[in-house]
């Protein structure tokens with residue numbers, strides 16, 4: 001039902017400088033896969049067939065990563081490394097990928113505007129290119145299921161500590177079930193006193209195509225950027241929007257501490273590293289105490 005996804009990946013990644021001066025933050029690897037590969041995998045695992053990546057200056061490595069590299073494939077063939085060869089070919093066959101460049105970095109809302117022509121008149125998923133989800137059921141799939149049930153735009157949310165609400169887009173609304181809220185407000189980076197809840201927007205959305213008209217009417221907001229949250233507040237006046245409290249954990253790779261934690265958590269889940277890495281971590285902790 002939802003067949004298209006948009007992955008915004010044009011941002012400057014200033015929180016991760018200097019690593020992001022000459023390479024996209026979406027290419028920062030968690031163990032051996034760049035962040036954006038996990039994101040594309042989540043979309044594919046959720047039944048998405050067509051993905052538009054919003055790129056920009058200095059983001060060439062993203063296109064190269066998902067493209068074929070014949071020189072590399074020839075070398076792997078010569079070395080008879082079939083396993084890696086298969087993995088490289090799977091990578092370039094993951095999905096039907098398209099790219100469009102955001103001309104000026106005017107924020108997430110502005111980035112989504114560039115998808116209008118490609119998406120057309122159908123609902124679509126948005127997955128932030130610097131955010132990895134760790135979950136049993138892919139988070140985008142969870143949102144698609146909620147969309148199937150309720151019919152309006154759906155935003156992934158997760159609880160954050162009350163004193164940290166000013167770092168996120170925060171939603172407020174009426175519970176429809178254990179995990180679903182019908183929204184009556186959304187605020188980008190509210191102060192602790194004005195926040196309607198501690199439910200933060202978590203980097204995954206299902207949006208109806210009406211978002212594009214709302215984006216055209218959205219004025220420059222916090223940080224001098226066109227905020228997607230502001231456009232969704234306009235959309236909320238016209239149609240219902242739901243929040244889905246996700247089953248899973250969000251990892252914001254654009255944040256250095258989160259990046260470190262994600263690397264450790266994911267390494268402990270990889271069978272080939274779990275045991276020796278745990279032993280190493282215990283040793284490091286024991287030495288530090």
Ligand code: UTP
Pocket residue numbers: 008009010011012013014015016026054102104105106107108110111128129130131254
């Ligand atoms: P962020 O706000 O985390 O990205 O946007 P940023 O601007 O690169 O971050 P910092 O604060 O400078 O470190 C979330 C996602 O939206 C994309 C980013 O690439 C990221 O994947 N984005 C953001 C765009 O595509 N265009 C923009 O103008 C802003």
